[in-house]
Structure formats: structure tokens, C-alpha cells
Amino acid sequence: MYRIGIDLGGTNIAIGIVTDEGKLVKKKSVPTLAKERTGEEIVEVMVKESLSLIKEEGLKENDIRSIGIGSPGVTDPANGVLVHTVNLPFLHTPFRKIFEKYTKIPMYLNNDANCAALGEIVSGGAAGYKNCVMITLGTGVGGGIIVDGKIVTGFNGAAGEVGHMVIHAGGELCNCGRRGCYERYASATALIQFTRAAAEKHPESIINKLCEGDLNKISAKTPFEAKRAGDLVAAEIIENYIHDLGDGILNFMSIFQPEVILVGGGVSYEGDYLFNPLREYVIKNAFATEYIPQAKILPATLGNDAGIIGAAMLDE
């Protein structure tokens, strides 16, 4: 049997055919056109494109166990309703009801970051494990939590907002309205901001050479590159970044003690330059390391496919 996984994004809808083992065998992408379409129309596009993909692959609806959707925002998985999104035209939109007009294949729905975590535990960086906290270092810090192989969705569908755990109470203002959220310190955006501020304060830093004096050219890669070139300012930026990133990870270990903490997103591509000092900081500060095993800190491996694969596995 196969499943369909859909990663609903603000720009594109990515649809894939996935095996029961979590292998993506076929993928296509269509534009969301979120500004031109109503929410109901977008759902109709998803179901119709899914059915045509099944046909294109020479499969029948009977060959498909389920269609799963990962969406931004807050979902109501039990009822298949998309409760609320910020950038898409959905509010209490009954996805399942719309799907049922067109097909008998059961439809499942969950948050996209939760689906990515599920995908990684099925066939990605955390394959073979049952408990995992995934954090994705991008514009914000996204993530998902898997306990005993299941997504922690929360009673209202909004759980797993790992980026909005406050670690610096009273600190930097977050878009969510609180101060000191994890993502204000551990996201790629935060790392870029800290790097820009340091570059301004230290004109002699190699950072300014790398960005040719244009602070807008600084990316999350810049401080790592500058550090490798021997820049002490960059080394300090990264040390502070590792401490904040690590403090959040240590919090998730105290709370969940998962087998794996999975780190994804752009910053994770720094590989050993990120993971080595991060693991060192975490193990130095972890609880009872002489008596109990500790979580592994591993890179996510599925990239953008994680959401499709996880969505396809929502019926498990």
C-alpha cells in the first residue's frame, strides 16, 4: 500500500506518494495561490491534485491507505479541521468534509512542523527511535515533539511550539508578544542579527570583510566562516549562540529525556562546526551523566521532504 503526503505551504503545495516504510517515491508541486483562492478552493486543489497524481502513477484509490496534510497553523486532527493560520485563508476550515466530497480515502491533518518531526522519526535522522524533539533553525525555531512514536499535538492542536519557550525571561521581544523566546536567540535570524550587531561594533572583524562592508549580506553562514578564518569576534558570537541553543536543548532533555534531539534547518548544514561544540556544551551541563544515558544530538536528514513523509504517516 501507498500513502499520499501533502506539505501545504504559503507558496507551494508539495504532494508525494510515500511507501508504508516512509520512502518518497514520487513528488510534485503546484502553486498555492493563497491570495487568489479561497480556503475551500485550496483544499479542492489538494484533493484533485492528489487524485491525479495517483492516476499518473498508474495506481488506484484502493491502493492508497490515507492522505495526510501538514499545514502551518493550528489544526484539529480529530475532526480534520484547520483552525487558524496566519498567512493562509483558513479559519475553522473543514478539510476532511471537503475531501469527503471527492474521495473515500481517509484524510488526516496536523501541523507541518509536527509532520516534519514524524517524517524524521519514520525514515530520517531519528529513524528507529520512538522519542524525539526536533528543532528547526530557520526564520524562527520550529519543531515537533514525538513521544512513543506519536506527535504531541496538545488538546487544542497547538503543541510543539518549541521556539516559544522563554529561556531569557524579560529578554528580546518576540513576534508572539512574549520576551525572551528561544527563537529570538537560537534561530538563523537571531544569529544573523547578533552577527550584524557585532560587525558594527567591531569594524576590525573579518565579518566586515566577508560581507564587503554591507551588513545586509551577512547570512547565518558568515560567523562560522569568519570563525574558521580565525576571527575572535565571530568565535564569541558562535559561543554565545551555542550556549543559548544548548540551553533550550537541555530544557527539552530535562522535560522529555528523548532518545534523540534532532536539529534541522539552514544552520544545521554547518555540520561538525555546529554539532561538535553544541554536543560538548550539552553534555557538560546535562543531568546525572554518570548514571543515565543521554539524548543523542543528531542532524535532520530529510530536508523539505520530511513534511511530506510525516504527513503521509499521520494515520499510524
Added chain:
Amino acid sequence: MYRIGIDLGGTNIAIGIVTDEGKLVKKKSVPTLAKERTGEEIVEVMVKESLSLIKEEGLKENDIRSIGIGSPGVTDPANGVLVHTVNLPFLHTPFRKIFEKYTKIPMYLNNDANCAALGEIVSGGAAGYKNCVMITLGTGVGGGIIVDGKIVTGFNGAAGEVGHMVIHAGGELCNCGRRGCYERYASATALIQFTRAAAEKHPESIINKLCEGDLNKISAKTPFEAKRAGDLVAAEIIENYIHDLGDGILNFMSIFQPEVILVGGGVSYEGDYLFNPLREYVIKNAFATEYIPQAKILPATLGNDAGIIGAAMLDE
């Protein structure tokens, strides 16, 4: 059928007979004598006292579904082993193996704070709910996490250490070695420390009258009492305390979105004087309150019996 629940403490071992509905019908307590006994001897006391309590009640071993134990420290529930404790003579102690020498009743083991959370969800302050984060405000901040009716134990048995979530990175030094842990701000101990410091700094405060000038007489009740008497210094202490306590609760909501956040321990006995401003702070800072329901913040109700009742329910 009945079950036996045991709350293993540093001073006493409390043993109870509990119904399948989580009602405590009989309870007794014997001294632990942790300094005079080996770990194995303490386990033998637990099994023998359990069997004699069953007899005293006119029951047979066949009437007892299970014996559950809540212990301080890190447990290995799958193997029934107590891995590590700080103040008791256990290290990789095979509780289940020792029990099996004396009885065929199945034995279960978990951390005592986790058991208390389970007890509260079975027949206490969170009865009828499936998802709950419990925090106990005492010497530290203890707690337990229930997802879908099950304790979150973690792969190494050490999950649910809610008091060691860092909320003020780089802040007050904690016994665990990290800085800024939740319990350094939200425990009864922390509240007492903040109150003492404020009393020293503000000789005019009513706090100094209430403690008759002896800072050692300050308890967690003192600032609440002083605030009720109109003391502005105490009002500020409590406001700051509520913010820190609330920030941790908001973190647990972002992570878990449980139906209930249960607050227990000495400070919770302040009732509305604690819960009203706490709920106000949390709802003001919670995520998407206009679109999704939010966790209820409720008092724990079982007191010291929670651990016995939860331990008795470990076989569920």
C-alpha cells in the same frame, strides 16, 4: 480488584490500598530508616509491609492487581530497577527481582513526582482529563507530565524534571549546576529568599513586623500576608514571583498545550491569592487566545496521597 500504592520517601514509606477508580481505602506508614538499612532491606520492608496490609484488610493476594512504587530519583520502569537516588541507598537496585522473591503480584515502579501527577489525573485535581503538566511548589519545583493518560518517563526514566527548565539563562545558580532554572524562581524556597532580601532592603516593610525582625521566621506565606495588609514591597515580590511562575507555565503550554496545568505544594494553599493573578498573567500572555481554548490552571487536590494513588495506577 484493588491495588497497592507505595510512596517511598527519605523518612517514611507510605503504603495504601487503592480501588480501581483511584480511591484510597486504607493507608499506613512505616519508617524508611535509610541510614540503617541497605537498599535491598528497604525493598524487603516494602514488600512485607504490603503483604501484611493486604492481610490486615481481610484481602488475599489474588484480590490485588498490582503493587506500584513511586520513588525519588531515576527509575527504569520497564525493568523495575531503581537506577539512581541522591538520599537513599539505591544504585541500579532491582526492585522487581526482589519483589518476585516474595509475591506473584506484578510490581511497577516510577518516579514519585510522576506518580503524583498520575494520581491527580486519575482522581484528583485533573480527574477526567488526559493531558496535564503538574508543578509542585516546594523546596524545589517538582512535577510530572501526563500525555494521553500516560506518564512521560523518557527513554532513560528521568523525564518530567520541570523545575530544571532554564527560564533565566545565566541567572541564579541551581543545585543541578545550571543557572536560571525554573525552581530558582518559582519554588517556595525561592519566594522565601526573595522575601528575605526585600525585607533587609526595606526595613519599613510590613514583612519585618510579621517576622518580628527575625528573617528566619519568614515563610512562603509571609509575603502573601504582608500584601493583604497593604504592603507595597510584598506586592512587588508577589508580582515578580507570579511572572516567573507564569512564564514557566506558559512554556509548558507552548510545548504541550495540556488541558490542565496543575499547581500543588505549599504555595498553592494561598488559593485565589495565588491563582487569580497567575491566571490573569498567563491568559494575557498565552498564544492565540482568540482562536483556541487554553489550559485550565487548577490546584492539586490530593496532597500527600497523590503519590500513593498514582503509584497504584502504574499498571494502567
